[in-house]
Amino acid sequence: MKKASLILLLLSCSVIVFGQSKIDSALYKKLGAMFKEDQKWRIESAKLYNNQKSDYDRATVDKNWAIADKLNQDEAKNILTKYGYPGYSLVGESGSSKFWAIVQHCDDDIPFQQKVLLLMKKEVDRKNASGEDYAYLKDRVLTNLGQKQLYGTQGILNPKTKKWAPLPIINPTEVEARRKAMGMISLKQYIKEINTGN
Incomplete structure (x- = not known):
């Protein structure tokens, strides 16, 4: 039994090392x-x-x-x-x-x-x-082209209130589902976290 466990351990270590060598x-x-x-x-x-x-x-x-x-x-x-x-x-x-x-x-x-x-x-x-990284780049390109974004990652800081808000979003009622599909936190939480840091 110990020998079998040792062999399995060695095999799993080999897989890890092999994976890292790529x-x-x-x-x-x-x-x-x-x-x-x-x-x-x-x-x-x-x-x-x-x-x-x-x-x-x-x-x-x-x-x-x-x-x-x-x-x-x-x-x-x-x-x-x-x-x-x-x-x-x-x-x-x-x-x-x-x-x-x-x-x-x-x-x-x-x-x-x-x-x-x-x-x-x-x-x-x-x-x-990363799906999240993809979402950020997708939004960046869309907003740079003057279009509405999909995930709400790009925004603007109001100089008076010092509060950040996302730029316009395509079909905003579907943004949370899109964000979830990319492994992102909710837009509400995202906005809160940004504004907590300001």
Whole structure:
């Protein structure tokens, strides 16, 4: 009995190791570096916006932010061409989400974002990418095109009340069902959480 248990344990460990060996560690590290640069200038910008101490002035932040986004966008296109959408099986959940975040910030190239959406949807359907990430990107593209969104992820902060509210939503009575299908919290809870942080 002990021998059988040991064999099963060894087999399960082999499966775990085998599963992990599929992760492209070089690509994962590249995505980590890209994401770090993506976030660095956004964090510095937020510090300046909130009158907090930053090692950079506004001009330096804005310049480096634009450079980082352009470099990341070019590299994201190369990655998409070479690998398709990098899902969990290629770079793990964390790596896949980092790629999504970079694409989310490619607002000056909506056709590229749309191309990513098509490939990403296939991976979401295979449970190989995040439905929630997909919903955010879908809404981002729709609102950038001047259309109503599906999931209510994109919104605007009222400068007077300091309260966030979603931009217009297609068939708002169905938004909760759409969000649930993507594994998201309710829109009501989402709005509450955003406004608690403001």
